[in-house]
Amino acid sequence: MTGVRKFLQTYAIGLIVLVVAVVLSLMTPHFFRVENLLNVMTNAAVVAIVGAGMTLAIASGNFDLSVGSTAAFAGCVSMSVVPTAGVAAGIVAGLLTGALVGLANGLIITELRVPAFIATLGMLEIVRGLALIYTQGRDIYLYGQTEYKVLSGGHIFGIPMPVLIAVGLAGLIALVVAQTRFGRHVLAIGNSLPAARRSGVRTSLVLWGVFVIVGMTAALSGMVISAQVLTANGRLATGLELSAIAVVVVGGTALSGGRASLVGTLLGALLVAVINNGLNLLNVPIFYQELTVGILLVVALALSVDRSFNPFTQLRRQQ
Numbered sequence: 001m002t003g004v005r006k007f008l009q010t011y012a013i014g015l016i017v018l019v020v021a022v023v024l025s026l027m028t029p030h031f032f033r034v035e036n037l038l039n040v041m042t043n044a045a046v047v048a049i050v051g052a053g054m055t056l057a058i059a060s061g062n063f064d065l066s067v068g069s070t071a072a073f074a075g076c077v078s079m080s081v082v083p084t085a086g087v088a089a090g091i092v093a094g095l096l097t098g099a100l101v102g103l104a105n106g107l108i109i110t111e112l113r114v115p116a117f118i119a120t121l122g123m124l125e126i127v128r129g130l131a132l133i134y135t136q137g138r139d140i141y142l143y144g145q146t147e148y149k150v151l152s153g154g155h156i157f158g159i160p161m162p163v164l165i166a167v168g169l170a171g172l173i174a175l176v177v178a179q180t181r182f183g184r185h186v187l188a189i190g191n192s193l194p195a196a197r198r199s200g201v202r203t204s205l206v207l208w209g210v211f212v213i214v215g216m217t218a219a220l221s222g223m224v225i226s227a228q229v230l231t232a233n234g235r236l237a238t239g240l241e242l243s244a245i246a247v248v249v250v251g252g253t254a255l256s257g258g259r260a261s262l263v264g265t266l267l268g269a270l271l272v273a274v275i276n277n278g279l280n281l282l283n284v285p286i287f288y289q290e291l292t293v294g295i296l297l298v299v300a301l302a303l304s305v306d307r308s309f310n311p312f313t314q315l316r317r318q319q
Contacts (some may be wrong), residue, residue: 013251013267017274018247024278031281038160044266044273045162046224047243051251051265053217054244056210059177060114061190061257062109064214068240069127070101071222075232076131076222079140079148085270087147094218102215103126106208109210124241131234142230152227162224166266169217186210190257247272274307 020295025033031037050067057064078094085093098208108119154161177183185206188196197203221240226232249255250271251264279289 013271017271018269020274020278022117023253024274024281028278028281031278036277036281040075040270040273040277041163042160043276044269045160045166045193046221047240047247047272048166048220048266048269049169049224050214050218050240050244051269052166052173052262053214055251055253055262055265056177056213056246056258057116058245058248058253058255059190059257059260060186060210061193062207062210063120063245063255064102064105064125064218065117065120065209065241066101066105066123067214067218067221067244068237069124069131070098070218071225071237071240072232072234073079073101073134073222075222075236076135076140076234078194078219079226079230080134081147082142082148086088087145087150089128090148091151091223094219098217098219098222099212100215101218102211102213103208105207105215106211108202109211109248110204110207123273128234131236133234135232135234139231139233145230146295149269151224162198164188165220165224166269170266171248171260173213174260177260177262182206182209187258187260191280198283204307209274243272250304 023029025220050071054064054067074094074097077097078090079094080090082090105116105120107122108114108123109116114121114122150161151165152160152162156164177186185196185201185203187207188199188201189203193203218240222232222237225237247268248265249268251266251268252261266270275292276289279292285294
């Protein structure tokens with residue numbers, strides 16, 4: 001029985017994705033068309049990119065509610081730099097914006113002793129406000145700067161660039177978690193912050209690194225979204241934070257921390273994208289789509305969450 005349980009815990013999300021895909025293919029012949037599958041993978045990749053960073057945060061016993069705002073702000077900064085300095089400089093500017101927001105989150109949490117939930121909730125509003133101030137509430141367009149679309153429209157061997165970015169990023173972070181001292185320290189903090197401190201882990205530095213990585217993945221996701229339509233604004237990526245947290249936990253990373261599953265995060269993002277795409281193909285109205293996906297995510301989260309996890313205990317534990 002132990003072997004069966006371990007198998008189900010490891011592969012359950014993949015089996016669910018497969019079952020849902022088969023059901024949708026029976027309900028609509030358009031689902032398994034190549035162009036539709038590429039579209040599903042691209043949509044999944046947008047959430048999976050920021051989900052990869054969020055996996056690290058949740059594994060450390062924290063999470064970041066400001067990633068949607070960070071994505072919007074970074075997308076705006078990046079696209080505003082491109083016309084004068086070029087695409088490469090724009091991408092670097094966007095990543096630096098995300099890193100600075102992440103560092104601010106880390107400093108608030110570690111130096112001011114504000115729980116991650118409260119700190120990043122406040123930063124959600126602050127960064128969203130900064131994005132709107134930066135753009136003066138207007139859209140930023142890249143007329144004729146089609147090179148920027150390499151982030152969203154480029155292909156290598158027929159695979160969309162966002163998918164390659166998501167898979168590569170998840171693989172890199174998985175390697176960091178499994179093979180580096182930093183990764184081991186992240187999991188140690190997620191298991192017990194006081195115990196990690198007593199064992200000599202420089203917890204503040206590790207958490208700064210975690211939130212910088214989360215901020216940069218959020219920025220990258222925001223730039224991919226902006227590149228899809230060559231437009232950025234301060235209202236971009238609203239709700240991205242909840243989608244990122246959901247796909248991470250659905251994928252098997254415990255909200256209580258101490259464990260990370262990057263493959264699970266990729267599959268969780270794919271599951272949500274498959275459901276959304278299937279409902280679109282079935283011409284389900286958007287408000288029913290949101291209701292259905294919300295219910296499915298709540299059920300998945302309820303089945304995945306650690307029953308011993310108490311969010312109020314978690315807040316106290318971080319002090």
